[in-house]
Amino acid sequence: MAMASPPSPPSSGCPFLDADSLRRLLPLSALIPHLRSSLPSLSAAIHSPPRSAFPLPSSPSASLLLMPSWSSDPSLPYIGVKIVTSFPSNSTLHRLPGVHASYSLFHAATGVPLVALNGSQLTLLRTAAVSGVAASLLARHDARVLVMAGAGALAPFLIAAHRLVRPGIERVIIWNRSTDKARILANNLQEEEGGEDRGVTFECAESLDEVVAQGDVVSCATSSESPIVRGVKLKPGAHLDLVGSFSPSMRECDDEGVARGRVFVDFEVAMEEAGELVGAFERGVISRADVAGTLVELLDGTKVGRRSDDEVTVFKAVGTAVVDLLAAQLAYENSLQGTYFLRVGI
Template structure:
């Protein structure tokens, strides 16, 4: 549903609860990607989004609580939203997702609570679709091999989102520190053959050997040590960095940043993403060397890929702006379908 369409209102006295199954029935990768592409340029300047609050919960671990509020000043987007997120990286050893979240949507005119959403599901979809949207501008159109580093909850979403914008992809190689998790994800995706088309899925055992095969390399880990060595990336590759959101986290080394034309989802990445913060501190690159934001690519203010051979890098840390735009899409689509 486009941002400028009439906004249906919830006339019910109680907030709507939208669980993960409801969100899955509404979201489709191409549709959400298109909604983000068409909506973000017009609303980015009208949405107020304070810096994300990041609270460490335990000095002996990396568990944290994040609060991401935003509100719109535009009558066409009359919402206030807050996402509450817990990050427990150690959950990988408990066979549980590392990220849990809840999203609250309010009416910005009356302050009324409109909806409570599964914020974890919302985050999985919006994050993967932002990466895929960036890939439309930065990866080669003829990309054939996707290397997926990480096999957590986000990995399958990233794979499917990238496949939706790069239909020439024919092979996906998945690597994870715990090899069984990579094997299990391969098996799951192979069982979805009808949905995913003529794509082969396999797992890789040695990361350094498979990185150089990727036309697109997507990373979704909570690593604090560089997983991707820049010297291993093939000429013309696109590197999609999703996992880090604090200065202590990083998924690639300085060489990958030095070699690449770097774009970010928003300015917060310059102070939150460990890959960039570390590279700035060590003088590998300067903040001014970052080529632009995702919105700059959408509006053609910045040029994406300029040659077949260049290496491109997209670093996302997430934003409350994308959250509220995605929540708007879910909420209005739900009400529209209900009223049919």
């Protein structure tokens, strides 16, 4: 539970939590249960206007995004804002990530700045944690095979989150448009695991079509604008986790994937922003009324999750400032208490 009156930052200035600090303060083993408990009780009190996006003159495709949020609950006395820059050409022109972010947390009663956080790392952690929470309610308990589509910065966090909530996973298959990138990630994760004798194998695949049918959990974190997962390939009982797309022009699975599955979203805004859903609504594949519920409704018991072993479930997340604020809260309060978890890393 949040503190009623968090102290002001040191007089020397507002502290900064870098990526390494956040990985120590926000391990998924702590962040997932924090979101499970706090989303049902606090999300209604968190005000989160739609993200604001501004084009930048420095590049035709560059943009500045602002994601503010604040709480009206005295047990969560915070204001937060994430500032994001998107420069898609960075990877080809400068060999830099295309997205950078910073997060600032303020005291809700005084407006005093409390802490600044690495927004990119915060986003990776909270995105993976949300998928982990959803999978804990929607994926089969006996899930053994995880298919990961995408080998970017988010992929290892998603793999860790799914393995945490479904510890029976014994095989992880990674696909990426660049097979070399998928192979490097698989090799790195296998080395971190301590080799194949530890019971979990990591491998790469050249064809996503060929391995989707094997996945008990299929997680996608790409920037694709055309479907990469075909619904006809999903096995009965599969859980499809879609976190890559965040605009109507982006799409990671086809209409059949949406139609076959029982669809849940992180928040209702996903029905306005997710290309998989917006397109399906426009084409009459499903209607908004066919969306089975939100993550908060799953957590508070208003909606029922998986109903049978053969049911295909789909979770579509676009991310909101609500979970940013809750993740920043936990990081800040753990830092005040000197809480550094023993396991360093994801």
